[in-house]
């Protein structure tokens with residue numbers, strides 16, 4: 001014990017760790033009314049770390065070569081001890097992470113936390129959602145199964161609807177006229193190097209914004225009317241008399257992380273192929289399109305929009321407009337209040353939007 | 368005092384849970400990373416006799432390590448470890464010299480594994496070998 005103590009003192013004299021702990025942990029105060037929705041950020045940090053660790057472990061046996069990729073994934077699943085566990089954690093984890101991102105976004109949406117001064121938090125968060133969907137899309141190709149191959153074909157095809165440059169863009173993304181070995185090389189690099197770095201950097205920015213603005217207090221019906229953020233000078237929202245992050249809210253974070261992990265392992269152990277289809281178990285064949293090829297559940301709405309409109313370019317434009325609107329929401333919705341029940345127009349739009357998204361996804365699934 | 372007892376109890380519980388969790392994570396990860404057992408390593412290696420002409424040598428894997436069979440001019444056959452006893456390079460067969468030469472620091476060995484020169488401190492390990500019915504069996 002004295003040795004540990006000595007080591008601690010040695011570091012303490014040099015780095016002043018206790019001050020950091022005081023500032024960021026025990027002395028970092030959160031609003032008393034804080035709720036469990038606020039722990040989703042920590043869940044997402046955990047989920048991302050899990051993807052990184054399981055991804056690095058997969059890299060040890062995965063071979064990014066069109067002739068060998070499928071075989072190497074089969075070897076991971078069948079021959080390497082616990083390979084199935086690592087791979088399923090990675091594949092199921094990507095789905096749960098996207099789902100958690102949606103929940104996080106909805107909670108922020110309904111609590112109005114995207115409003116001034118937290119616009120940058122919203123924009124960086126929405127970008128993160130899209131990047132995670134992008135990293136999933138690129139990872140999806142890597143096992144080089146029939147599903148990988150044809151889902152990627154469909155997804156990259158839609159880029160072709162962009163006028164003038166579309167056709168060239170598709171070729172550029174695929175590294176050839178069709179999805180093939182060059183596509184695997186590109187997607188592999190993007191999946192394991194480019195996007196993880198960009199996502200990690202953006203997570204850093206997201207947290208930096210959080211640190212600078214201070215965390216929001218959940219809105220209540222007794223909130224004073226008037227702007228949530230006054231004046232034109234920088235102001236840190238501190239919560240005097242609040243609860244400390246450590247240990248109080250830390251325990252909530254841990255609880256939520258445990259629930260997330262339990263859900264993940266629940267799927268991995270009891271329904272491991274929930275997110276797979278029979279086509280995931282057949283190696284890619286460029287000469288045989290399987291029937292009913294569909295993207296992953298979180299792309300179904302986009303997929304259905306493309307199908308509804310008579311021309312792909314209209315479909316793409318509608319999606320682009322929708323995404324831009326969501327990204328810029330804090331600059332559009334600049335009203336004062338944050339309490340949802342006092343914002344009827346907002347509530348109708350938000351609930352309507354979510355209902356539409358779900359309906360389109362179900363429609364996409366069934367059609 | 369009672370306060371202290373509770374603290375110790377809780378810390379022990381947390382420590383216990385943390386240790387079990389760490390074990391539950393470490394066990395699969397270490398099994399996943401552990402080197403994979405290759406095919407049965409203990410099996411003898413069989414080489415057709417015609418692969419090793421007089422003054423010729425054939426290298427192969429034996430128990431996961433490099434080994435060599437060599438046939439002398441008189442037709443007798445020996446099998447040795449091909450791992451140099453100096454720093455572990457793989458020795459090469461030089462037919463004109465009738466000896467093994469290590470490419471790393473010039474160690475030299477006879478067909479019986481004896482050190483003929485250079486830094487190696489020990490002879491090459493001899494392996495058990497039998498020749499019958501046109502096949503050489505090592506091990």
Ligand code: HEM
Pocket residue numbers: 048051052053054055056058059062073087090091093094097132135136137139140141142143191192193196199
């Ligand atoms: C937010 C982070 C990530 C997400 C959402 C994600 C998502 C995915 C998805 C959906 C797949 C296909 C799943 C399958 O069918 O097996 C996949 C495969 C793969 N990922 Fe990731 N990934 C992430 C991060 C990483 C990182 C950081 C690495 C490595 C540095 C990595 C390495 C791999 C490899 C090697 C495969 C192919 C093996 C396999 O298919 O099982 N991933 N990823």
Ligand code: FES
Pocket residue numbers: 451452453454455456469470471472473474485486487
């Ligand atoms: S390793 Fe063979 S002589 Fe040094």
